[in-house]
Amino acid sequence: MQGLGHRVAITGYGVIAPCGIGKEAYWNGLLGPGITGTRSVEIPEWDPLPYFESAKDARRSDRVEQFALAAAQEAFQQAGTLNVEPSRFGTIFATGIGGLHTLEEQVIIRVEKGERRVSPFLVPMMMANASGAAISMRYGLQGPNETICTACAAGTHAIGYAARQIAWGRCDAVATGGSECAATLTSLAGFGNMTALSSTGSSKPFDATRDGFVMGEGAAVFILERYDLAVARGAKILGEILGAGSNADAHHITAPAPGGTGAIACMNLALEDAGLTASDIA
Amino acid sequence: MDQELFNRFVKCAVDTLKVDAAQVVPAARFKEDLDADSLDVVELVMALEEEFGLSENIPEEELAEVTTVGQAFDIVVSKL
Numbered sequence: 001m002q003g004l005g006h007r008v009a010i011t012g013y014g015v016i017a018p019c020g021i022g023k024e025a026y027w028n029g030l031l032g033p034g035i036t037g038t039r040s041v042e043i044p045e046w047d048p049l050p051y052f053e054s055a056k057d058a059r060r061s062d063r064v065e066q067f068a069l070a071a072a073q074e075a076f077q078q079a080g081t082l083n084v085e086p087s088r089f090g091t092i093f094a095t096g097i098g099g100l101h102t103l104e105e106q107v108i109i110r111v112e113k114g115e116r117r118v119s120p121f122l123v124p125m126m127m128a129n130a131s132g133a134a135i136s137m138r139y140g141l142q143g144p145n146e147t148i149c150t151a152c153a154a155g156t157h158a159i160g161y162a163a164r165q166i167a168w169g170r171c172d173a174v175a176t177g178g179s180e181c182a183a184t185l186t187s188l189a190g191f192g193n194m195t196a197l198s199s200t201g202s203s204k205p206f207d208a209t210r211d212g213f214v215m216g217e218g219a220a221v222f223i224l225e226r227y228d229l230a231v232a233r234g235a236k237i238l239g240e241i242l243g244a245g246s247n248a249d250a251h252h253i254t255a256p257a258p259g260g261t262g263a264i265a266c267m268n269l270a271l272e273d274a275g276l277t278a279s280d281i282a
Numbered sequence: 283m284d285q286e287l288f289n290r291f292v293k294c295a296v297d298t299l300k301v302d303a304a305q306v307v308p309a310a311r312f313k314e315d316l317d318a319d320s321l322d323v324v325e326l327v328m329a330l331e332e333e334f335g336l337s338e339n340i341p342e343e344e345l346a347e348v349t350t351v352g353q354a355f356d357i358v359v360s361k362l
Binding site: 059113116117119120 | 299300317321322324325328331332339
């Protein structure tokens with residue numbers, strides 16, 4: 001990865017999704033029967049309490065933040081103890097929207113009961129950067145704490161930018177990833193009316209017969225660490241980030257440019273960043 | 283102190299602050315005893331305004347002075 005020459009290792013990760021909580025359950029869920037005939041799918045019987053000190057703290061967090069903290073807990077447990085100064089441990093997180101359930105609930109409360117009944121926690125619960133802020137505060141991460149908000153690409157953008165923080169030498173470790181919980185009734189109506197939802201109720205990106213997506217929810221968190229520091233402390237290296245690319249096709253707000261020219265250019269940027277060619281990718 | 287009114291106050295405090303009813307006594311301090319910060323108190327007051335049907339909102343200046351359950355209860359009673 002271009003920068004000051006620091007390599008970037010992945011030393012921990014965690015995941016929360018409708019098909020499984022925790023990476024083992026998640027993987028088994030992915031191999032399961034899949035989703036058919038629905039326009040949205042939620043994590044069944046989600047209980048945030050195991051991830052918070054008190055019921056009050058849990059209630060102050062939108063579900064999107066609860067997911068982020070749960071995924072972070074698994075990721076940090078796997079990574080173990082890092083030998084990193086807090087000021088060099090960053091949080092580069094992502095979401096497409098943020099605490100939309102809280103916003104929608106509070107809009108209804110304002111309309112039905114008036115401004116005086118709007119929760120004082122609305123702003124810290126709905127803001128897109130709440131999840132990253134929560135991770136940073138819980139683990140005492142005092143490096144850069146920034147949230148990338150680029151729709152479906154947000155999580156990937158965050159991971160690339162987080163890795164760059166290490167490659168550049170600004171950080172020695174970064175907690176990164178994304179969280180989403182935005183399938184509210186209003187949001188589903190919007191996605192449905194813009195004809196983005198699957199008419200057959202199944203999500204199959206890259207498939208020739210794809211016909212839209214099914215709204216989901218969940219979070220994933222990765223712990224990125226300067227490669228040599230991870231090796232020095234005896235951490236298990238789960239993977240390495242060799243390169244990342246980011247661009248825009250400047251074409252249309254939802255449709256990709258014909259021929260996938262923007263995506264091709266982006267993949268070439270990532271390959272170039274990694275010092276690889278397309279034929280190196282198995 | 284009107285016990286029936288205080289019981290309704292306690293119910294609001296238990297719901298919003300997630301504390302045990304036994305902790306909600308007049309001498310209890312919001313910050314030290316009930317782990318409630320200023321935003322928690324705002325949320326509690328909103329719940330009280332609704333529970334007691336107060337037509338007049340409790341102004342911020344009055345809230346700023348409130349440190350104990352007893353003080354908050356007295357303010358509510360004075361607005362009834």
